[in-house]
Every structure is written in structure tokens, then in C-alpha cells.
Amino acid sequence: MKTLREVPIKSTVKVVKLHGEGAVKRRIMDMGITKGVEVYVRKVAPLGDPIEVNVRGYELSIRKADAEMIEVE
Amino acid sequence: MDKQIRIALAGNPNSGKTTLFNALTGTQQFVGNWPGVTVEKKEGRVRGQKDVNVTDLPGIYSLSPYTLEEVVARNYLIEERPDVILNIVDATNLERNLYLTTQLVELGIPVVIALNMMDLVKKNGDSINVEELSRELGCRIVEISALKGDGVDEVVSACVEAANGTKTVPQHSFSGSVEHALAHIEESAVHDLPEEQQRWYAIKIFERDDKALARLDLPEKTLAHIEEDIKAAEKELDDDAESIITNERYVYIANLMKGCYKKKNKGELTVSDKIDKIVTNRILALPIFALVMFLVYALAMGKSISDGGIAIGTFLTDTANDVLGDAWLKEGSRAILEGWGVAPWLIGLISDGILAGVGAVLGFVPQMLVLFFMLCLLEDCGYMARIAFIMDRIFRRFGLSGKSFIPMLVATGCGIPGVMASRTIENERDRRMTITTTTFMPCGAKLPVIGLIAGALFGGSTWVATSAYFIGIAAIVVSGIMLKKTKMFAGDPAPFVMELPAYHAPAMGNVLRGTWERGWSFIKRAGTVIVLSSIIIWFLTSFGPVNGRFGMVDELYEDETVVTEEYVASVSERMGIPEDEVEPMDDSILARVAQPVSVIFKPLGFGDWKPTVATVTGLVAKENVVGTFGVLYAYDDQDGEEELEENGDQIWDKVAEDYRDFSGGHGKLAAYSFLLFNLLCAPCFAAIGAIKREMNSRKWTWFAIGYQCGFAWVTAFIVWQLGRLFAGGANVIGLVLAVVLLGLFIWQLFKPYKEARTLKV
Numbered sequence: 001m002k003t004l005r006e007v008p009i010k011s012t013v014k015v016v017k018l019h020g021e022g023a024v025k026r027r028i029m030d031m032g033i034t035k036g037v038e039v040y041v042r043k044v045a046p047l048g049d050p051i052e053v054n055v056r057g058y059e060l061s062i063r064k065a066d067a068e069m070i071e072v073e
Numbered sequence: 074m075d076k077q078i079r080i081a082l083a084g085n086p087n088s089g090k091t092t093l094f095n096a097l098t099g100t101q102q103f104v105g106n107w108p109g110v111t112v113e114k115k116e117g118r119v120r121g122q123k124d125v126n127v128t129d130l131p132g133i134y135s136l137s138p139y140t141l142e143e144v145v146a147r148n149y150l151i152e153e154r155p156d157v158i159l160n161i162v163d164a165t166n167l168e169r170n171l172y173l174t175t176q177l178v179e180l181g182i183p184v185v186i187a188l189n190m191m192d193l194v195k196k197n198g199d200s201i202n203v204e205e206l207s208r209e210l211g212c213r214i215v216e217i218s219a220l221k222g223d224g225v226d227e228v229v230s231a232c233v234e235a236a237n238g239t240k241t242v243p244q245h246s247f248s249g250s251v252e253h254a255l256a257h258i259e260e261s262a263v264h265d266l267p268e269e270q271q272r273w274y275a276i277k278i279f280e281r282d283d284k285a286l287a288r289l290d291l292p293e294k295t296l297a298h299i300e301e302d303i304k305a306a307e308k309e310l311d312d313d314a315e316s317i318i319t320n321e322r323y324v325y326i327a328n329l330m331k332g333c334y335k336k337k338n339k340g341e342l343t344v345s346d347k348i349d350k351i352v353t354n355r356i357l358a359l360p361i362f363a364l365v366m367f368l369v370y371a372l373a374m375g376k377s378i379s380d381g382g383i384a385i386g387t388f389l390t391d392t393a394n395d396v397l398g399d400a401w402l403k404e405g406s407r408a409i410l411e412g413w414g415v416a417p418w419l420i421g422l423i424s425d426g427i428l429a430g431v432g433a434v435l436g437f438v439p440q441m442l443v444l445f446f447m448l449c450l451l452e453d454c455g456y457m458a459r460i461a462f463i464m465d466r467i468f469r470r471f472g473l474s475g476k477s478f479i480p481m482l483v484a485t486g487c488g489i490p491g492v493m494a495s496r497t498i499e500n501e502r503d504r505r506m507t508i509t510t511t512t513f514m515p516c517g518a519k520l521p522v523i524g525l526i527a528g529a530l531f532g533g534s535t536w537v538a539t540s541a542y543f544i545g546i547a548a549i550v551v552s553g554i555m556l557k558k559t560k561m562f563a564g565d566p567a568p569f570v571m572e573l574p575a576y577h578a579p580a581m582g583n584v585l586r587g588t589w590e591r592g593w594s595f596i597k598r599a600g601t602v603i604v605l606s607s608i609i610i611w612f613l614t615s616f617g618p619v620n621g622r623f624g625m626v627d628e629l630y631e632d633e634t635v636v637t638e639e640y641v642a643s644v645s646e647r648m649g650i651p652e653d654e655v656e657p658m659d660d661s662i663l664a665r666v667a668q669p670v671s672v673i674f675k676p677l678g679f680g681d682w683k684p685t686v687a688t689v690t691g692l693v694a695k696e697n698v699v700g701t702f703g704v705l706y707a708y709d710d711q712d713g714e715e716e717l718e719e720n721g722d723q724i725w726d727k728v729a730e731d732y733r734d735f736s737g738g739h740g741k742l743a744a745y746s747f748l749l750f751n752l753l754c755a756p757c758f759a760a761i762g763a764i765k766r767e768m769n770s771r772k773w774t775w776f777a778i779g780y781q782c783g784f785a786w787v788t789a790f791i792v793w794q795l796g797r798l799f800a801g802g803a804n805v806i807g808l809v810l811a812v813v814l815l816g817l818f819i820w821q822l823f824k825p826y827k828e829a830r831t832l833k834v
Binding site: 030066 | 169315467574575
């Protein structure tokens with residue numbers, strides 16, 4: 001299973017499935033990361049975490065620990 | 074029209090909601106808090122409209138039950154049922170903004186959309202088919218520019234019209250199996266509710282939203298029946314119910330976007346993207362961040378302009394202090410009052426008690442306004458989110474957020490604005506944690522205390538001052554890790570994802586308003602607390618029973634029939650000082666109370682009344698610790714602080730000698746323990762006032778103060794007891810207790826920890 005965490009920067013992936021449950025999953029989905037959406041990984045923060053992605057036309061910062069819950073292809 | 078119209082202003086963070094609210098209401102605003110929570114509540118009357126009021130809801134992305142802001146907003150919408158919802162939508166970020174819209178239209182309340190920043194969309198060469206969008210969503214859309222004030226009047230009249238018109242009916246529908254389940258739920262569970270509210274509740278029941286379910290209190294049997302329908306839909310769509318709904322909302326919006334939104338330059342970088350490429354660049358981000366922080370600090374709290382620095386804040390505050398300070402406020406008022414023939418005790422109360430205290434607080438105001446101005450600037454232009462992005466990795470390890478950096482930095486200057494700067498932290502848990510720990514940083518007023526101890530007992534060694542900063546940082550780190558594992562902080566889930574809003578030129582109106590709001594709240598709240606505490610401390614140090622008579626000690630000591638030689642001898646014995654050093658203050662209530670209270674500090678090595686009095690007066694302002702020592706050790710002078718500087722060595726010797734005496738020869742250790750306690754314990758009253766304001770809860774304020782004092786006590790206890798082991802002469806019981814407490818610290822630090830997943834409100 002490939003997750004958003006492993007995606008190299010400056011590449012675009014498609015979300016396959018979201019793992020996890022409850023508040024965390026809902027929050028990620030509320031921000032627009034849902035099944036089938038394209039996510040562009042823009043950069044990694046200077047200290048290595050979190051990462052910055054572009055989704056649905058805006059910039060979103062997400063921790064690597066949470067990016068791990070997002071299965072991509 | 075006699076009916077009052079209530080508008081609820083809802084929208085995403087960074088959508089221009091505050092700007093629109095300001096444009097709508099002008100100066101007629103009332104700022105408060107939502108009941109029981111620290112989320113700010115703003116209400117106001119719409120300009121030029123007598124009967125139209127608007128309530129600013131917190132900026133939210135969704136109406137989920139998981140964040141405090143969202144729960145506050147939806148509770149207001151469900152319980153108060155405003156006449157119309159004004160939904161501000163950022164046209165440059167249409168897709169995600171409309172997600173909230175799809176939820177708002179389900180509430181059965183008329184919705185008007187204010188489509189903000191259309192000018193930017195047009196500038197980018199994109200286009201939005203507003204008519205089509207309006208038809209699809211089933212509500213009126215007004216194009217506005219909140220910043221320029223365009224379209225605001227039109228929005229108001231649209232809201233008034235909508236309030237008197239029909240309820241908005243949601244136009245979107247979910248997939249077959251979901252609608253099937255929703256129909257069942259509507260039929261079996263929410264049939265008794267008003268028709269327009271049924272849809273919203275049905276969807277919430279389908280999502281298994283615990284807060285909506287608790288509100289409805291459905292019978293077990295109905296729930297079990299509904300559960301079957303939900304399970305069937307979940308099985309068919311292979312996801313949990315909540316995610317199905319979220320997913321389908323976005324699918325619907327994506328389809329909507331295809332029909333209404335035309336993007337011209339796909340993939341091309343915007344100006345904001347270009348700025349961000351440099352500002353959060355892997356290599357440049359940290360130096361730029363350091364530079365920005367340096368500028369904020371240097372401009373507000375650094376070296377004053379008059380001393381060759383660039384700090385406008387320090388310069389203004391120094392000037393204000395010269396004017397408001399001793400010369401003008403204290404001495405001036407004294408002269409005037411004396412001229413009027415006012416009773417001496419009243420002059421004392423007004424000049425030394427109230428005005429000196431108020432002056433001390435007001436003197437800080439210019440500096441704070443400069444600081445708040447810059448913080449608002451950072452917030453408004455979008456850099457604050459980048460600070461969190463850059464610093465998050467470090468701070469989240471100890472239960473704080475990347476945004477906790479600013480309060481901590483500011484607190485090295487003064488704890489009050491430090492605590493107040495925590496307001497930019499959205500997550501309540503992180504904010505409380507930041508407020509509780511931020512005053513551990515040694516503030517400017519603690520520096521003289523550090524200087525006193527370093528000078529008196531450590532020969533002016535610089536490592537004492539350096540260690541104070543390390544202790545401050547260590548206390549924050551240790552507290553953060555320990556507290557995040559406690560029940561009190563375990564309840565709310567931490568932020569996991571954060572929007573990085575596009576940079577834009579700050580709107581000066583917003584920045585100035587924000588600056589003033591924070592400044593005013595400082596003056597009001599911290600002001601009242603410090604006035605009260607100044608009066609109390611003044612009373613406690615000025616009054617006392619002298620040889621059977623109660624009154625102002627200074628006056629009674631002038632009367633030789635009261636203060637007889639035998640009496641002086643008895644005081645000298647009680648306080649353990651030579652007869653010729655007996656001072657009026659030794660008979661004050663504070664000195665008398667301090668004597669028995671000092672028992673608390675016995676296990677810390679400084680259980681003597683003088684350090685106890687110094688600690689108590691330190692609560693008024695930390696630099697008072699030095700002043701009090703001056704008063705207590707330099708008996709022939711009333712103005713302790715000055716005396717201490719001029720005759721420093723002499724007094725330091727006295728302090729050192731005294732410490733050696735009461736600590737049984739471990740003067741340095743006792744002094745260090747005293748320093749530790751005073752650095753870490755509750756901050757001054759003004760900062761406590763700020764804590765109370767920001768916590769907005771008696772319970773949490775007391776928790777913070779209690780935790781700080783407890784942590785300070787335990788730390789000093791461990792250092793004193795373990796220290797004596799190495800210095801020789803350890804107390805067995807104390808040593809055992811110290812080891813146990815240290816063990817508890819370490820256990821709490823390394824105990825495994827799991828992040829909570831539910832929100833308790």
C-alpha cells in the first residue's frame with residue numbers, strides 16, 4: 001500500500017482510500033482530501049515534517065503521521 | 074418593519090469574514106466569548122439599519138462535531154435559529170468553501186452567499202458563472218469585495234429580503250442507497266420536528282453524529298432499526314457513513330465546479346505561490362523566520378531608539394513610564410492630595426497603592442500595542458500559518474503547536490503579551506497548554522531577580538542567568554510532555570491539518586482593529602486585577618498591629634509611647650533581627666503572616682520570612698523581589714531598589730550572610746532554590762489577569778496557577794534536597810521524597826501516550 005507520506009515532492013497522486021476513523025479522518029476529509037481527488041505534493045517543511053500539498057486548488061499542510069492514513073496511487 | 078432580523082455570518086477561516094463583519098457593522102460591535110468556551114464571539118448592529126443584527130460565527134470548514142469552533146457554530150445555528158445565514162465564500166478557493174455551504178443549506182434557514190474576492194478571480198483570468206451557481210445551490214449570491222466595501226449594502230438588503238422570504242431548500246442529493254436510508258430516518262425518527270429541520274437531523278443521524286443524537290434522545294428500538302439502514306448503505310458503498318456523506322458532498326461540488334468555474338491558467342504559479350516558494354524554502358525558511366522574529370522582538374521589546382536600538386515599543390513605554398511613572402503619577406498626585414489636606418493613609422492608598430500599580434500597567438501599553446500590531450500584521454498577511462508550518466515539528470513533541478513559538482518568544486520580554494499572543498492558536502488544548510507554560514520563560518522583570526541572586530551568592534557568575542533561560546525552556550518542554558498525558562489535556566484531538574492561506578497585503582483596518590481590541594482587553598482586565606492586588610499588597614505592608622494598637626505602621630512607629638524600647642526588643646526577637654534594625658514594616662500584616670507561611674518554603678531551603686515576603690511581593694511585579702530585599706536588608710532606606718544598586722555589595726553580603734544562616738551553611742543552594750521557585754511559580758498579578766482573560770474559565774485559571782506553583786515547589790524541592798546530598802548534610806526523609814517525586818516526573822515523561830480521538834465539550 002502506497003501512502004501520501006511516501007510520495008516524492010513535486011509529484012501528483014490520486015487518493016484511493018482513507019484509513020483511520022473518527023475525528024482525524026473526518027478532519028482530513030473536511031479539508032477536501034477525499035476518494036478520487038488529485039493531490040500535488042509541493043514541499044516538505046524545513047525540519048522534515050509536515051508536508052505541504054495542493055488539493056482542490058489551495059495549499060494544505062499535513063503531518064507525515066496523518067499523511068500515512070491516506071492511501072494513494 | 075418592527076421585526077428584528079438576526080443574521081449569522083458563517084464562513085471558512087481566511088475567507089475575509091472578519092473584514093466583511095467590520096464592513097457590515099462599522100464601530101457598533103460587541104466582543105465577548107461564547108458561553109463557557111474561549112472562542113471569541115462578536116456581535117454588532119448593521120450600519121444604517123436599526124433592526125438588523127449580525128453575529129459573527131467562528132471561522133469553520135465544516136459542521137462536524139469534532140472541533141470546538143464547529144460545535145459552537147452549529148449549536149448557535151440549531152438552537153438560536155437565526156433569521157438568515159450569510160455565508161461568505163472565498164471565490165479564489167471556491168471548491169473547499171462550498172463544502173461548508175452544502176451543509177449550511179441543509180439547516181432549513183434562508184442562506185445568502187456573499188461571494189468574496191471575485192475581483193481576484195477575474196484578475197487571474199478565471200470566470201465563475203454566478204447565475205448558474207446560484208440556481209444549483211438554491212440561494213441568492215451577491216458578489217462582493219469585503220476589503221473595498223463593494224457590494225456590502227446589496228448583501229444587507231439580500232439578507233433582509235431572504236429573512237422575510239422562504240427557507241432555503243438544499244438542491245443536492247446523495248446516492249440512491251444513502252437517500253433510501255435518509256428517507257427511512259426521516260420517517261421513523263425526526264417526523265415530529267419542523268419540516269425544514271428534518272433533513273439536517275436525518276443526515277446527522279445517518280452520520281452517527283453523537284451530539285445530534287444526544288439532542289434527539291431517540292428510543293433504543295428506533296436506533297436499532299436505523300442502524301440497519303445505515304449498515305446496508307455502508308456495505309454497499311464500502312465506507313463508513315460519515316465518510317460517505319463527506320465524499321458525496323465533494324463529488325457534488327466537483328460536478329458543480331465543472332459547470333460554473335472556468336480556469337484560465339492551470340498550473341501557473343500565482344504571486345502567493347512565488348512568495349511561498351522563497352519564504353518556506355527548505356534552506357531559506359529558517360533564516361527568514363529568524364529574521365522576522367528578530368524584527369518583531371527588536372522593534373517591540375529590544376533596545377530603545379533613544380539607546381541606539383530600533384525598538385519603537387521600548388522607547389514609547391520608557392517615555393510613558395517617565396510621564397506616568399513615579400515623578401508624575403505617584404509624586405504628582407501625592408503633592409496635589411497633600412495640598413488638599415487629604416488624610417495621609419488615603420494619600421498612601423491612592424498614590425502608592427492604586428496609582429503606582431495602574432501606572433506600572435499603563436506604562437506597558439504602548440509597547441504592547443506595537444507588539445500586537447506586528448502580530449496582527451503577521452496573522453493578517455498569512456505568515457502566522459507558515460510559522461506553525463516551520464516550527465510544528467519541534468513543538469508538537471511536547472503537546473504544543475507550531476504557533477506556540479510566538480507566545481514563548483514574546484514572554485521573554487513580558488509574560489502578559491506572551492499569554493495574550495496565544496490567542497492565534499486555534500486548537501483549544503494547545504492554547505491552554507501554551508498559556509499554562511508560557512510564563513515559565515524568564516521575562517524582563519525576572520532579570521533583576523536573577524541578577525540579585527547571581528550577584529549576591531555566585532559572584533556575578535553568568536551561568537546563573539544562562540541557566541535561568543535553560544530552566545525556562547526545560548520547564549516548558551517537561552510540562553508539555555507531562556501535561557499532554559494527563560486527563561485534563563487528553564480530551565480534545567490536536568490539529569492534524571492546517572490551511573496555508575494565500576499571502577495578501579494586510580488590510581490595515583483589520584490590523585489596527587485587532588491591535589486595539591487586544592490592547593484594550595489588556596488595559597481592562599489586567600488593569601482591574603492589578604489595581605485590586607496593588608491595594609491589597611499596599612494594605613498588607615502598610616498596616617499592622619503595633620504594641621496592641623492597629624493602624625498604619627509608619628505612623629505608629631513615630632509615636633514613642635506606642636513603640637517603647639521593650640516593644641522594639643520583642644519585635645527584634647520575634648523577627649530574629651538586631652534591635653537597631655527593627656523597621657515599621659516588620660510589624661505589617663504581611664511580615665506577620667509571612668513568618669508562619671514561610672514554613673511552606675522550609676523544605677525548599679529558604680523558609681525564612683524575608684524571602685517569603687519577597688516572593689509574595691513578587692506577585693505584584695517580579696522586580697519587586699529585588700525591591701523587597703532592598704527594603705528588608707537595607708533598613709535605613711525606604712526606597713530599596715535604588716539603595717540596592719548604589720550600595721549593592723554591602724547588601725549582597727547581607728543577603729548572602731542571611732542565606733548562609735538560615736540554610737545551615739548551604740547559602741548558594743538555598744539561593745538557587747529560591748531563584749528556581751520565583752522563576753517558575755505563578756507570574757505577577759497582571760499576567761495572572763491575562764491568563765484569566767485568555768482561559769476564560771475560573772477552573773482553568775486556577776489550574777494554571779496551581780500547576781505553576783506546584784511545579785515550582787517540586788522542582789525547587791528536588792534541587793534543594795538532592796543538592797544537599799552532594800553538599801553534605803542531607804535530610805533522609807526529604808531525600809527519599811525528592812527521589813520519589815523525581816521518579817514520578819520521569820515516569821510521567823516516558824509513559825506511553827496515545828492521542829485522543831474524540832472531543833468533549
